[in-house]
Amino acid sequence: MEKDMKDLDIRACQFAAKAHEGICRKGTKIPYMTHLEETADIVRTLTANKKVIAAAYLHDVLEDTDYKVSDIEEQFGEEVARLVESETENKYHDRPKEDTWKIRKEETIRHLREASLETKMITLGDKLSNIRSIKRDYAQIGDKLWERFNQKDPQMHAWYYRSICDSLTELEGTAAWKELDHLIKEVFNQ
Template identity: 35%
Template sequence: MKQRARAFAEKAHAGQKRKSSDAPYITHPIRVAERLESAGYSEELVCAGYLHDVVEDTPYEMEDIETEFGPSITRLVAAHTEDKSKSWQERKQHTIDTVKYAEKEVKYLIVADKLDNLLSMEQEYQLQGDALWNKFNAGFDEQKWYNGSVAANMAVGLDDDEVPAYFYEFADVVKRMFGGEG
């Protein structure tokens, strides 16, 4: 099923590029899925890693995900899909609230996604400097608030042994990029 999810994501994101670079978009969901797989998570969660941006950023609908991959994967993807009709601030507040209160699998997916985004952002910042912020819907201060808020809320409700190493990595990258936790 993981191979099917990857192939579906590759088809859906064909021709798309990352916002801050010329890298093919598919590199992002592949890295998210690989992070989830290396952390030892379920096949469903790894598939959701491949598919997490399909509904948000391509013509495919949640029904397409459900038809191809069933309700369990669809539920994970849906929990992480932003409503693009809302403002940037509303969408990001929803993600912060979701990461704070969601079940652990949804938290794992969101933070794996946000970590990969922030690592890419950090890499591009080293190349572009402050010009990078012009490529996003929100500048440095908003990005600091958002990523710091995700870091502050990602482990809420988890026992220490349920917090994966990449959560700590995310907190470290937030500190490197923004000089604190929001």
């Protein structure tokens, strides 16, 4: 079991790479795996817990692939599966994504208020990685960036990112939280 724990994050990285193979970041040719690696790297600055780091690699598997919670649990154990599931948004697959964007984001914000510190770490890694990408891409293509998303209004993204950051105040002493807060202000002129 100790060996399994030792390479848990490596196995999670490999699993995530296979699960997201051929998928790119929205509107780019950048492999999606770069986001998962960056998320896990950010989470590593917050904890040495291999289960949390593994869940960071896997955080989008349930949302974006055909894998199920049972697949994660079988490969990585109950705690990692629980963390991944806790980080997974209800996509309302029976409705258009544009129609459910605000509902999904409000649910995420409400969930975060009561979420475990480990889930908050993964969310911080995920959102910091995303806002870094938004900043980079906005510098290159300007307002065309918002056309990539289901929600086209940048002020709605500003509301969402600010609400997420405000839900993660347990981590406000960390460099990752401070960077997220700074980038939200910079990107959305707050």
